[in-house]
Amino acid sequence: MEKRQSGSARRQQIVDAALAILNEQGVHRLTAAEIAARVGISDGTIFRHFPNKEAIVQAAIDSFEALLFAGFPPADPDPLARLRTFFIGRLALLREHPAIFQLAFTDRLAEAAGQEGADRMRAIVLRQFAFVRHCLVEAQERGDVGADLAPETLVWTVIGMLRGVSMVLQQGVIGPELISGESVWQNLETLLRRSAVPRGVPQR
Amino acid sequence: MEKRQSGSARRQQIVDAALAILNEQGVHRLTAAEIAARVGISDGTIFRHFPNKEAIVQAAIDSFEALLFAGFPPADPDPLARLRTFFIGRLALLREHPAIFQLAFTDRLAEAAGQEGADRMRAIVLRQFAFVRHCLVEAQERGDVGADLAPETLVWTVIGMLRGVSMVLQQGVIGPELISGESVWQNLETLLRRSAVPRGVPQR
Amino acid sequence: MEKRQSGSARRQQIVDAALAILNEQGVHRLTAAEIAARVGISDGTIFRHFPNKEAIVQAAIDSFEALLFAGFPPADPDPLARLRTFFIGRLALLREHPAIFQLAFTDRLAEAAGQEGADRMRAIVLRQFAFVRHCLVEAQERGDVGADLAPETLVWTVIGMLRGVSMVLQQGVIGPELISGESVWQNLETLLRRSAVPRGVPQR
Amino acid sequence: MEKRQSGSARRQQIVDAALAILNEQGVHRLTAAEIAARVGISDGTIFRHFPNKEAIVQAAIDSFEALLFAGFPPADPDPLARLRTFFIGRLALLREHPAIFQLAFTDRLAEAAGQEGADRMRAIVLRQFAFVRHCLVEAQERGDVGADLAPETLVWTVIGMLRGVSMVLQQGVIGPELISGESVWQNLETLLRRSAVPRGVPQR
DNA sequence: CATGAATGAGATTTCATTCAT
DNA sequence: TATGAATGAAATCTCATTCAT
Numbered sequence: 001m002e003k004r005q006s007g008s009a010r011r012q013q014i015v016d017a018a019l020a021i022l023n024e025q026g027v028h029r030l031t032a033a034e035i036a037a038r039v040g041i042s043d044g045t046i047f048r049h050f051p052n053k054e055a056i057v058q059a060a061i062d063s064f065e066a067l068l069f070a071g072f073p074p075a076d077p078d079p080l081a082r083l084r085t086f087f088i089g090r091l092a093l094l095r096e097h098p099a100i101f102q103l104a105f106t107d108r109l110a111e112a113a114g115q116e117g118a119d120r121m122r123a124i125v126l127r128q129f130a131f132v133r134h135c136l137v138e139a140q141e142r143g144d145v146g147a148d149l150a151p152e153t154l155v156w157t158v159i160g161m162l163r164g165v166s167m168v169l170q171q172g173v174i175g176p177e178l179i180s181g182e183s184v185w186q187n188l189e190t191l192l193r194r195s196a197v198p199r200g201v202p203q204r
Numbered sequence: 205m206e207k208r209q210s211g212s213a214r215r216q217q218i219v220d221a222a223l224a225i226l227n228e229q230g231v232h233r234l235t236a237a238e239i240a241a242r243v244g245i246s247d248g249t250i251f252r253h254f255p256n257k258e259a260i261v262q263a264a265i266d267s268f269e270a271l272l273f274a275g276f277p278p279a280d281p282d283p284l285a286r287l288r289t290f291f292i293g294r295l296a297l298l299r300e301h302p303a304i305f306q307l308a309f310t311d312r313l314a315e316a317a318g319q320e321g322a323d324r325m326r327a328i329v330l331r332q333f334a335f336v337r338h339c340l341v342e343a344q345e346r347g348d349v350g351a352d353l354a355p356e357t358l359v360w361t362v363i364g365m366l367r368g369v370s371m372v373l374q375q376g377v378i379g380p381e382l383i384s385g386e387s388v389w390q391n392l393e394t395l396l397r398r399s400a401v402p403r404g405v406p407q408r
Numbered sequence: 409m410e411k412r413q414s415g416s417a418r419r420q421q422i423v424d425a426a427l428a429i430l431n432e433q434g435v436h437r438l439t440a441a442e443i444a445a446r447v448g449i450s451d452g453t454i455f456r457h458f459p460n461k462e463a464i465v466q467a468a469i470d471s472f473e474a475l476l477f478a479g480f481p482p483a484d485p486d487p488l489a490r491l492r493t494f495f496i497g498r499l500a501l502l503r504e505h506p507a508i509f510q511l512a513f514t515d516r517l518a519e520a521a522g523q524e525g526a527d528r529m530r531a532i533v534l535r536q537f538a539f540v541r542h543c544l545v546e547a548q549e550r551g552d553v554g555a556d557l558a559p560e561t562l563v564w565t566v567i568g569m570l571r572g573v574s575m576v577l578q579q580g581v582i583g584p585e586l587i588s589g590e591s592v593w594q595n596l597e598t599l600l601r602r603s604a605v606p607r608g609v610p611q612r
Numbered sequence: 613m614e615k616r617q618s619g620s621a622r623r624q625q626i627v628d629a630a631l632a633i634l635n636e637q638g639v640h641r642l643t644a645a646e647i648a649a650r651v652g653i654s655d656g657t658i659f660r661h662f663p664n665k666e667a668i669v670q671a672a673i674d675s676f677e678a679l680l681f682a683g684f685p686p687a688d689p690d691p692l693a694r695l696r697t698f699f700i701g702r703l704a705l706l707r708e709h710p711a712i713f714q715l716a717f718t719d720r721l722a723e724a725a726g727q728e729g730a731d732r733m734r735a736i737v738l739r740q741f742a743f744v745r746h747c748l749v750e751a752q753e754r755g756d757v758g759a760d761l762a763p764e765t766l767v768w769t770v771i772g773m774l775r776g777v778s779m780v781l782q783q784g785v786i787g788p789e790l791i792s793g794e795s796v797w798q799n800l801e802t803l804l805r806r807s808a809v810p811r812g813v814p815q816r
Numbered sequence: 817c818a819t820g821a822a823t824g825a826g827a828t829t830t831c832a833t834t835c836a837t
Numbered sequence: 838t839a840t841g842a843a844t845g846a847a848a849t850c851t852c853a854t855t856c857a858t
Contacts (some may be wrong), residue, residue, distance in 0.1 A: 028315065031853080149394060157361045191350070208842055455834080658849095
């Protein structure tokens, strides 16, 4: 319960608390009192740092976006290598900021932030989708990935893999050992590469 | 909005309204007043039919579960055919009960229903995962799908594909033309089958 | 759940249920739904027998009053014998209608019945007090009871004794064996008679 | 109605208001709005000071208990003197905190406070009864009070006398002039002492 | 900057009462 | 008479936000 933090430090504490609450307890528990309790200040003080609750969630989306798009997009020339860098980066995010990672597969941030926040969240999702899609189309053109497949379905495979990891983390659902290391990426890359029809080998 | 419905009819109307609100507006708009307005009754009347709001969401989960598991699991002997039946059935659900379909990829029902609801939703998710996984393991044993891949990653691909379709529906994000027909399943099946290493053909 | 009772039978059932609820659960649980549940009818039906809830409580007070003043006042010529008849009658009421007996030492009926009910209850109390007081004053005049004592304090002793018995019944507080038989009256009569200063014996 | 009281001051105001309402208007008028109106704040503010209504009544019972047992039990060596101190103390309470005094003969606090409150109230009643009983038994052993009488009946006489005074206060029923001074105690003491059979004087 | 009391709008829930069936 | 769906007012409680200290 340290007093008189500098403004920006407090702001970040508040934003982090909001993200943690949203991830752990959901939209309906994101209250000024709950945030204040986590930060260790009194509830009225929240509004010395933000004009209202929505502004907190907007700032949380800022924070979310900054972490999601740090070093984005990767620059590798090979499309699957680029995708790999992205994917591995996401798994790193999972370890360092699990709340952020998990909130990416949820609409809690969007719901808490009103219409404007929902629009921003959609844009964030689309930006990632577009990146993944671009990698995959390029890989298709190179023949690394099956060119006869709709790129969207490949995108969904990639995103679905990340979401699977998120659910493992959240629920301890399947095998948590899969999270560490790069085995998930290996599985994904194998799946994608094999979708390219080997020349001369007839497919069913 | 006809007056004096029978009790069970009203109950179902209330449940349907709750599901629609949850899907369209989110947890924080699921209020007794909002439900009542949709059904065309006064808000106090809600509680002649349900003891409290949580009971409404529990009933909504009942409804959700019944639709999700009607004719489940499919009985086809071939594992990929079984998976296909499941997948096509889900796409049918998407057309007939889009709200139900979309709520399956959300934690709104879980969040609105308290701890007990969250537990039930987790069990529902796990039941589907287990079915998909079982199909895939059997397909791996038959050599229809790459046996060297972790079954979980394959599960996530399948579920990710459904979620992708859900997002298309919800946001008009990518190409909505993909929803109709069986093209998504075709893409998915191709992806899975090609993951099986063809005998005698060396992979990278 | 017998249907189509005659009107007066239902009325009495409703009144009895109201008295029982008031005694067992208190004012705040005296609801139309609770009464109906005890009687075994549906809640709306209550209002086919009474215009409103207050009328039920008024009828309950009627019932209460009728039982309290059946055969009242006793006619014995000797004042203490008259008081004894009254007292023993009250103990009989305790055994036959414990709820009625207990409600006499409570303001629940008064509180549930609004201003008019409160006034009626006060009148009932006063009528009993007046009777007891009259007996005692006459006994004082005869020299059976100490004439130097304020009659009110003697009244309070008598009423206090009945209330004590009521509390024993209600809480199992002290010795429930005292309820049966006439021992309480014996104690009370002894107390009253000894308060008369024996001639020729100086009191401290 | 000064604004911005300190927390503990407001708490006490709320408790006092609750006690006053309970005494003057009864359980069914003890509402947040009524309390708030008395205190001069808005009803939502009540719940910044107490988590719920039951907690208010629990605090009211605290207050009630503290006043009832201040300087309790008296320490006089002579049992009747001890009882006198108790009795006079109660009459002082009557003058200084009439609401508290009257609530002692009511089950309103118990009814308003749920099961836990009812249990606490019963314990309070029993504690007083035990004290009075102990005094009387000791007085019986000394021969100051009739040893052949059941101590409970004597307890009820003592308590009944206090309740009588309470009713006078509450309803203006009998003679309010009796409240002031010590005349009630004089009557009670006389009654008790005369119940001791004077040696050598045969009783009826 | 910080506190926490206060507000007022809104959410949940209760309940007496009405009325179509 | 009986049922139980419906109403609407009131009660409890929550919470974002304000503001005196």
